[in-house]
Amino acid sequence: MSEQKLTGAQIIIKALKDQGVDTIFGYPGGAVLPIYDALFQQNDLRHILVRHEQAAVHAAEGYARSTGKVGCVLVTSGPGATNAVTGLLDALCDSIPIVCLSGQVPTHLIGNDAFQEADTTGITRPCTKHNYLVKDVNSLARTLHEAFYVARSGRPGPVLIDVPKDVQFADGVYVPPAEVKHKTYRPQVKPEIARIEEAVELIANAKRPIFYTGGGVINAGPFAAKLLTQFVKATGFPITSTLMGLGAFPASDSQWLGMLGMHGTYEANLAMYNCDVMINIGARFDDRVTGKLSEFAPGSKKIHVDIDPSSINKTVEVDIPIVGDCGAVLEDMLRIWKARAKRPDQAALKSWWGQIEGWRARNCLNYNRTESVIKPQYALERLREALRGKDHYVTTEVGQHQMWAAQFLPFDQPNRWMTSGGLGTMGYGLPAAIGAQIAHPDAIVVDVSGEASFLMNMQEIGTAVQYRAPVKIFILNNQYMGMVRQWQELLHGSRFSQSYSEALPDFVKLAEAWGCVGLRATTVAEVDDVIAKMLAVTDRPCIVDIAVDPKENCFPMIPGGKAHNEILLGPEDKPSDATPEDGMVLV
Amino acid sequence: MDEHKIEKHTIAVLVDNEPGVLARVIGLFSGRGYNIESLTVAEVNNADHLSRITLVTSGTRMIIEQIKAQLSRLVPVHRVHDLTDEGPSVERELALVKVAGTGDKRIEALRLADIFKATVLDATLTSFVFELTGTTAQVDDFVGLMGQLGLVEASRTGVVAMSKGATGF
Structure with missing residues (x-):
């Protein structure tokens, strides 16, 4: 074991490399400048600069889910860490292994309401599998190795390590992963x-x-x-x-x-x-x-x-x-x-x-195949045919389009499908697609999206452009928060309170403003052509705006509080009785 | 067995004595809506930095099992033992009870303290501070009686517990 002293920042970089990390998603700030300086002085670890810390975690999730490796995130203190919280909880709910490093104000300022100070371990305690605040540079390497072990072992999940800035500057001893054994955490792997x-x-x-x-x-x-x-x-x-x-x-x-x-x-x-x-x-x-x-x-x-x-x-x-x-x-x-x-x-x-x-034989996924308007299911069927036989990954946002994608896109292999299941995070799909694309640069990565979800993290187009990640953003644009609209129609007397996507941008122009390819389909006849053009783009992101039927609902559906055999197959099906009150309160 | 029956369980948890560990345990209970009737914690092994938490909780059988599983899942937790389930155990609580008064009430308070084997930690001409160790029920009784004899305040540790017999935690 080398007794050579390294700075805390150097220890972090070395530990990440020793853990096999090749890519880290992050955003710099005052409290992580020493780590960014150490990153600058090496070439083994690739840093992907996101545009918002939430997206750093989702991108790491996409990376982790599509590779089976631990996803790695680096954010600054205060707002950097709080922005990451949604991503961390998303990873916790879906059991995705993530190690997130956050900067913290120097140890002597902790508790003083310093600039960009947040009680990050306190805030993230219920949003992570485990978290650490490292106050001693000599325990930094051990903590990092432990964090990777905890993140990937047992039921995987996110682990956060909060590192005060003075600890990043301080000199300490590095220990390699082989010398670290966790004291308590031994999940049962072999069954009885x-x-x-x-x-x-x-x-x-x-x-x-x-x-x-x-x-x-x-x-x-x-x-x-x-x-x-x-x-x-x-x-x-x-x-x-x-x-x-x-x-x-x-x-x-x-x-x-x-x-x-x-x-x-x-x-x-x-x-x-x-x-x-x-x-x-x-x-x-x-x-x-x-x-x-x-x-x-x-x-x-x-x-x-x-x-x-x-x-x-x-x-x-x-x-x-x-x-x-x-x-x-x-x-x-x-x-x-x-x-x-x-x-x-x-x-x-x-x-x-x-x-x-x-x-x-009831053919429950059947829908009204009409020529007059693009049905979202039709667009996905055509996407399915276009992707058949091609090396591809699919991410989604959250809502109707997500459920349709799950129903209509078939997967024959694991790790090809990434979606926010437990937390249901709108805005997950684009950054997750970027993470998957970074891990698989030559594969086709499609984010099946809705116009409302896309708006939640669309700043990440910038990230995709910067790293030439040719993600395909396939927007099923129904001009509504579709699933909200569907529930309002079925359960709240069609009072569409605040679920209309007002003041939408022109997605084609938006794509062009970023130097991406923007495509639009407004008729059934255009769908195949637009998908073919989308798949032909390999050097930059592509945003596809599919104008789908705004009124289409997602079926089958088991209303809240109902049993499996009370499933509704389509708009002609009425619930067996009014949704019971205990069902209404369910989300 | 009635699956809706509410049971009271005393659970002992051995944890690493590290910052935030108590917050993890308490956060688990508040976040998941479990009851805590009593919780005590102190370091029990200085060399290995181990603390022992004793908590008394109540819930259906399914909830109690869930509480134990959730506690075991916390990374700094070494062991979880359900003392209520795992055979006979002893439980004790310590209380400090301040009583103020003069005359007959003062004499009666002292007499009851003697019956309960409480000791006097502090005495003035108008007050006593008693120390009492006993089961939760005994402490309840004593504090209840003192309520009629000039109770000023009571401070209780909550339950600490241990299994009977030779085997340890």
């Missing part, structure tokens, strides 16, 4: 075999089974997704997934039922409602998925695999809880499954598939 055996037994005796998988499979890595696919194929069972889990199982496979939940497919939700054995792998019984809890998959036996013990029995009591990494669990499950001779009742499975095919 007895539980797996119980689970396999239950699975083998299922008559109406379903796999319900989530982001945990993606977080466990591509190997876990491969094992999941093998296991699902070996069983012949139907599979659905949460928004966060899309891509872990190939959407092109016939066993795939599509996404479940509030805007999930009819077949996925009905299969969940009627199943006798539910195999939850890496999902957390989120309220978007369960709907009315008392009528969630009534009469089913439930297996729940999760690396986070606090996810088990949090909202839904399960019969077989299994704590462990999805990859490790699937490996054991598959092995034990292969070793046992007994197979599920094939006749029962056949009849179950018959039932499912009946639900599938």
